[in-house]
Amino acid sequence: MNPLPAAPVVPVSIRRAVASDAAAFARTMGHPEVLPNLMQVPYTSEALWQAHLAESLAPGKGHLILVAERPDAHGEPQVVANAGLHPASAQLRRRHVMSLGIAVQPEAQGQGVGRALMQALCDWADHWGQVLRIELTVFVDNQRAIALYERLGFVKEGRHQGYALREGRYADAYTMARLHPDPPRWDDVPRD
Numbered sequence: 001m002n003p004l005p006a007a008p009v010v011p012v013s014i015r016r017a018v019a020s021d022a023a024a025f026a027r028t029m030g031h032p033e034v035l036p037n038l039m040q041v042p043y044t045s046e047a048l049w050q051a052h053l054a055e056s057l058a059p060g061k062g063h064l065i066l067v068a069e070r071p072d073a074h075g076e077p078q079v080v081a082n083a084g085l086h087p088a089s090a091q092l093r094r095r096h097v098m099s100l101g102i103a104v105q106p107e108a109q110g111q112g113v114g115r116a117l118m119q120a121l122c123d124w125a126d127h128w129g130q131v132l133r134i135e136l137t138v139f140v141d142n143q144r145a146i147a148l149y150e151r152l153g154f155v156k157e158g159r160h161q162g163y164a165l166r167e168g169r170y171a172d173a174y175t176m177a178r179l180h181p182d183p184p185r186w187d188d189v190p191r192d
């Protein structure tokens with residue numbers, strides 16, 4: 001299995017999302033350069049994200065939603081990206097699986113922010129979240145995202161034809177997944 005890559009090129013601060021991040025989520029997810037690569041639709045809003053975050057962040061829901069912050073020109077932290085792991089299914093036999101989503105503001109792209117968030121999600125999944133399989137879909141022409149996922153140990157598992165409507169055309173998507181590189185075992189527990 002692939003080891004996690006080296007530290008990000010740009011220092012970012014990562015924390016769990018809170019409901020008051022809704023405006024930042026709407027800004028990133030609704031950006032015309034970001035939205036076509038996601039499964040979002042135009043005309044998102046802060047109110048929609050407030051409702052979504054309030055539901056997802058409720059105790060016991062099992063989502064992990066993180067944001068990445070960098071200081072602005074005045075030194076104030078600004079949310080420039082978000083990423084999350086979401087239970088892939090309510091079915092008992094798929095409890096070990098989470099699905100991944102990520103979005104970085106265009107002005108912060110290509111500077112290691114996505115990689116830092118991906119590393120944080122994979123670390124949480126491997127060491128805390130009881131996650132053995134992380135899965136995602138990505139449009140086949142999203143080379144930056146595919147490169148990032150492959151760097152973190154995701155592999156392409158298949159190609160969905162006509163997966164989703166994107167700006168008036170049906171677009172294909174890969175399904176990708178990363179299996180835990182070293183699942184914890186009972187015999188690793190030190191005993192006397």
Ligand SMILES: CC(C)(COP(=O)(O)OP(=O)(O)OC[C@H]1O[C@@H](n2cnc3c(N)ncnc32)[C@H](O)[C@@H]1OP(=O)(O)O)[C@@H](O)C(=O)NCCC(=O)NCCS
Nearest residue numbers: 037103104109110111112113114115138143144145147148
């Ligand atoms: C895809 C996305 C999350 C990547 O985040 P990012 O912060 O821009 O990526 P990073 O700067 O961390 O770079 C990730 C890797 O991609 C590589 N990369 C950068 N630009 C690239 C490009 N145009 N083509 C191919 N690879 C590229 C980098 O070299 C880096 O690889 P490395 O770790 O081996 O150096 C971000 O660009 C984004 O949010 N895009 C729009 C929304 C989106 O596509 N989300 C994913 C939906 S599945």
